[in-house]
Amino acid sequence: MDAAIAAAIAAEEGWLPFDRFMALALYAPGLGYYARDARQFGQMPSSGSDFVTAPELSPLFGHTLARQVAQALQATGTREVWEFGAGSGALARQLLASLDAATTGDEQGRRECGAVEYRIVELSAALRQRQQRTLAAFGARVRWLDALPGRIEGVVVGNEVLDAMPVQLLHFDGTRWFERGVALQDGRLAWADRPTALRPPGEHRFLPGAVTEIHRQAEAFVRTLAARLARGAAFFIDYGFPEHEYYHPQRHGGTLMCHRAHRADTDPLADVGTKDITAHVNFSAVALAAQDAGLHVLGYTSQARFLVNCGLPALLAAADARAQVAAQPLLQEHEMGELFKVLGLAAGAPFEAIGFAGGDRSHTL
C-alpha cells in the first residue's frame, strides 16, 4: 500500500471518503494509474494494455463521430474541437483526419476553408506526452490546456471520460445510509462506513446491503463546462444508464469496476495504482446538471444507434474485411453497442443533431 494513501487517510483522521481515494488511485503523481507512463489502452493483454476503448478498436469510430462533429461545428458556427481525456490521442487523430478530408485536401484549401483547431484537456502528464507523439503531424493546430479557459466556443467530445471521474460510494443496510470510505486495518486498506445524510438521487427502492454510487464530480464537471461553453455543443460517450436503470434493485452491488490486463475485478483496494477504476455514468444526472446550467439536451441514445445515424454502415461498406471485423464491437449489443450511450448537449440554439435522427431516448432520462 502506498505511503501517499496512508498519509491521506491519516490526514483525514483515519477515514478517507471513496471519491478522494479514487482520485489518488487514478491521478496522484507517482501513484495514480493515469499518472504512470504505461500503455493503458490497447486491443490485447500481450501489448501490455489493460482495456480497449472505441477509438483503439477501430478508426471508423472517430471517422463516424467526425460527421456529427462537422455538423455541430457548422450548426453552431464554431471552429474548435475540444477533447477531454484524450487517452492515447487516437480519437483526436481520427477526428482531425476526417474533418480535414471533409473540408478538402491541401494545406491551402484548409487555410481558405478554415481548418479546425483542436484543444485537449488532459489530467495525466504521461498521457499528454503520449498524445503529443501521436498528434505531432498536426503541429500547432493541436494545443493542450492545463485548465479550462473562461470562455469556450466549439464542439466538445469526451469518450470514456465521465466514467473515470471519482464517485462517492453509498451503502444502505436496510434502514440507514452510510458513506463508504477507506481506512487502515492492521496496516492494510479496508472498507469503513460512516453514517451520512447523502442519498442517491430520485425515489428508488434499495434492498438491504445495497451499495451504489453518486457522481458529484461528473455533475460538477458538466456544470463548469456549461458555464464556460458560450457557443457550441458537447458529445459524451460512455457506459451507463438513465437514473431509473442505474438505481434499479437488480443492480444492488453498484457499478464500480477495475480493469487490468483486459480482466475486470471489483476490488479497488488491491494493487492500487496498477489498475483502472471506473463507475458507470448516471446519464440522467449529467443531463439534468447540464440543463440546470443552461445547456439543451440534443439527444441521448445507444452508441450503436448514434453511429448508424452518423453513417457508419456506409463507411463499413467501403472498408476492407479486416476493418469491418474490427469495427463490429462498436455496434454489437453485447459489446459496446448497447451499454455505451451518447449524450448530446448544446450551448445556444439547439439543432437537429444527425446522431439522434433515429432512436432518440431522451425521454428515458
Ligand SMILES: C[S@@+](CC[C@H](N)C(=O)[O-])C[C@H]1O[C@@H](n2cnc3c(N)ncnc32)[C@H](O)[C@@H]1O
Ligand atoms: C478511460 S480513459 C479514456 C481515454 C480516451 N478518451 C479513449 O477513449 O481511449 C479516461 C481519460 O480521461 C482522463 N480524465 C479523467 N478525468 C478528466 C478530467 N476531469 N478532465 C480531463 N481529462 C480527464 C484520463 O486522464 C484519461 O485520459
